[in-house]
Amino acid sequence: MASRKTNELVRMRKERWLVMMQLLPVMLVLVLLFGGALVLGVAQSLGFAPWFGVNTFPDLTYFKALWGEPSFWRSLWLTLYYAIAATVISLVLGILVALALVRRFRSKTLYKYLYKLPLMIPYTVGIALAVIMLGNGGMISRFMEFVGLIDDPSQFPQILKTHMGWGIIAVYVWKQTPFVALTIYAVLLGVGRETEEAAAILGANKRQVFFLVTLPQIMPGIISSTLIIFAFNIGAFEAPFILGGGFPDTLPVVAWRYFNDADYTLQLQGMATVVSIALMASGILYSYLAIYRRYERRIGRH
């Protein structure tokens, strides 16, 4: 009796050890590097940087200096605004594409290649396209001159390099609409159309079918895709750097400018900035997920 129990325990311990071993490499990378970088960033933002000759840990002065400046809050607002606007627009556009993709139409196979293109190429290409199309000297502006609407580039409405950020949002939307479309389309394929058809047979019109049947079905896809693209947008650097309106920039660009300064105290303030970004991103996304889980529990999915 006793020996069987110990055998059991030994087996369990060996199994657990096996589990740990299989998880170990991934853990190493994530905990050591990713976790380590986070910890280092937080430590520096709190004043622990002996290699710079600064060790005033724990020190809130960098955060106070950062959060005390009104330009920081403007930057925060801009970061959120570009992220939210781009996410919402990509979501709507992507869902519409996905809804069309479940239908049959000629050259559908070709279209399925086409719409995925932006997914495969870096953001910087999207930025180059925005520059060539939307700039004051860009193609749309030249076309407007051609048809006689304007006769000087300055008369073209400023799209790039303003704080309204249409250029930045356009690049995000260009890159992310296919992602949303792909995710929602995959979910739609998995879910099938029977429920929709049943509802139609029972007399629901198109709008009711969409809002009451389709939308709840694709909700998990909506949540996960918007989560990913919103998280990306908050932390994005290239587009706001090249296409942004200058001071005050979005937070990642602000952090970059601090890091590039020779003054070492500004480096630590840069760390405070990135910690603020991480805090904000995690906070928003965690509450987003929490709200969704509560909604799911309410409708009884889990």
Added chain:
Amino acid sequence: MKTLWVALSLTGGLLTSAAFAQDLDAFRDAVTSGEIAWEDVQARAQEEGEINLYYWGGSDQINVWMDRFAAPGLEAEGVTLNPVRITSTKDAVDLVLAELGSGKGLGEGSVDAIWVNGENFATLKQQNALFGAFADKLPNSANIEWNAEDPRALLNLRDFGVETNAAEMPWSGQQYVCAVNTERVPKENAPSTFAELHDYLTANPGKFAYVKPPHYIGNTFVQAAVYAHNPDGDGARPFQKSIDELGAAELARLIKPGMEYLKELDGLLLGASGSGARYPEDPSALQGLFLNGEIDFSCNFGLYGVAIGLRDGTFPEGAEQFVFPEGNMIKNKNYLVIPGNAPNPAAALVMANYMASVEAQASKLEIAGMPPGVDPWRLTEEEVAQLTAASPGFVGITQAELDANTAPDTNATLVDVIEATWLEHIQRDSTDSIEKIVERAVANLN
């Protein structure tokens, strides 16, 4: 027994590295005192074999010249050129200082030479990171005027007002010149003073922009404006003093009218009618605006900028240079410096010598449009003819006009303060007085 071996090999290693270091120090002393024969330097350079030149890689023309002319030219002397393109000169300076700080001395660093001027040189000098006085001791140093009595030697002896002590070799000269597109704006209408610029922009708002500080080209525009609005009327002279000599209060008094002018101009610049003036981040962005006609004038360091720009399509066809700002077209030189922990010092000297040769200067002028850093009055007639033939030529301006409107850069120590003042006063739109801002900036220097 084992311990004995370990001890012996350690001592041996220490002795050889000590001998190595001593040997390098002896070499450096021989060079800086002028006692070494050039053949010995060349032989040593061939032993070292390669030279790592760190330079700003943002110009395609310069990159092409490096690969196509400089590399073979040095190969002929038995030294392999390793051109390292960097995005910002400051990165190379930081690297040298970091390596110096971690104990890497002469022969042990990574950087053999850097293309620098101004603040970056001042930083190296201040941190004692220089190889030493080599630039007047090379065979081709004869192409450069080192005589302190001759006023024309100023830019060889002082870099942004800081004494070079022959620690850097002049490589190119430059002058700040503006271009206008004569197909859009008749040349007569191009402004020659800041006041005229202001009037032009009042009539044509939004048709001008300058590169944003802290980029050095932006700083140059700000400097020119400050000179032109000097309340005492003596232009650049007081700005040659260092910040310690001037003091924050005096500096504030001198730059105040210039800063206020720039603040007023800010409301008339590109984009000002919309959400605020948009300053391009670098000269290529500025050129793009100029090409598309979004701005009417484009100012940059580039005596031959228009000629080169016409040649590669970045400038519109009607582009011409013109005199602006009158009396304050800043002229300077840029240099090649050898840091104190260069791994291949002899090869670096051979490279510096090559770069100062008329042959290298001529091909660099022709391919990249970089004006020569050697002084024409030190050259023979054929050499001067060679340089003239290689020149891409001025477009719309004469040498006489350029010579009549020169001004030097400010002292290197003033650059950060003026830049910080611009950022506070104009970009951040601070309500603090100029005096306060300058005081803060000076305090932050330390």
Added chain:
Amino acid sequence: MARRTESTTALGDRLSPFQKLYLWLIAGFILGPFIPLIVQSFAFRWAWPDLLPSTWWLEQREESIVPLAWDYVFSPYSQVWEATVNTVFIGCVVTVICLIICLPAARVLARESFRGKAAFEFFLSMPLIVPEAAIGIALLMIFIYVGLAGTYTGIIIVHLIPTIPYMIRMLTAVYQGLGRDFEEQAMILGASRWQVLRLVTLPMLLPGVIAGALFTFLVSTNIFLLTFFMGQGKIITLPTLLFSKISGGTLDASAAGITLVVTLPGIILLLITERFIKEEAFGKGFGN
């Protein structure tokens, strides 16, 4: 999987005219901007307000001392070849390593349960949420300390951070769909562990593994900020090369050419994925 039925109800199976127009607009939005990009890469001078270049590259080719446009892009001065080789090499190595370390981890996550599993899964997703900008500089400091800054190894390790979450999600989904039954039945029928792995598990995993691998390669080849920091200017990839070319906000002919070159791997990847991967495989990783 649901069946696709030929429906004759009011829902219809064809596109409405609005949807047709909409799909055209989206296609134009996605592909349209490439046209002026291609034109710019062949231009010598193309200024506002010209709809076509005033001077073409081919006309000026002979007269220029320095290579222009496509000559420049294919010349050694542009560093395009070096960047391409680096990008593909790093992408492949990252994909292989990511696959090797994520397969066992995904198996564990799909099958076993252990204390702290939920926390672990949350931590796994964190790199998706915390932006590169937040960890970039700190990572650089760590790597300088270890001496890995500016090396291929350093970049490869750093690329693992954003790719692991994606790979694990897709592999976990695949394992979950796999089910133990097949493996157990094979073992009952007498197959050894190795045979089970080779003849049962791997073939069933393959589609998901390929999808995960392609996606990881995709993510790795598009990473800019981490590569920029870690590469220290010594190692350039296509994203960093392109960024330094257009960071001024203007696009000349050679920059347009480089942009097109950077797009090329993406197009090849697109052709491969579309041929071999069904939509569902991508969706599985993200639909939940």
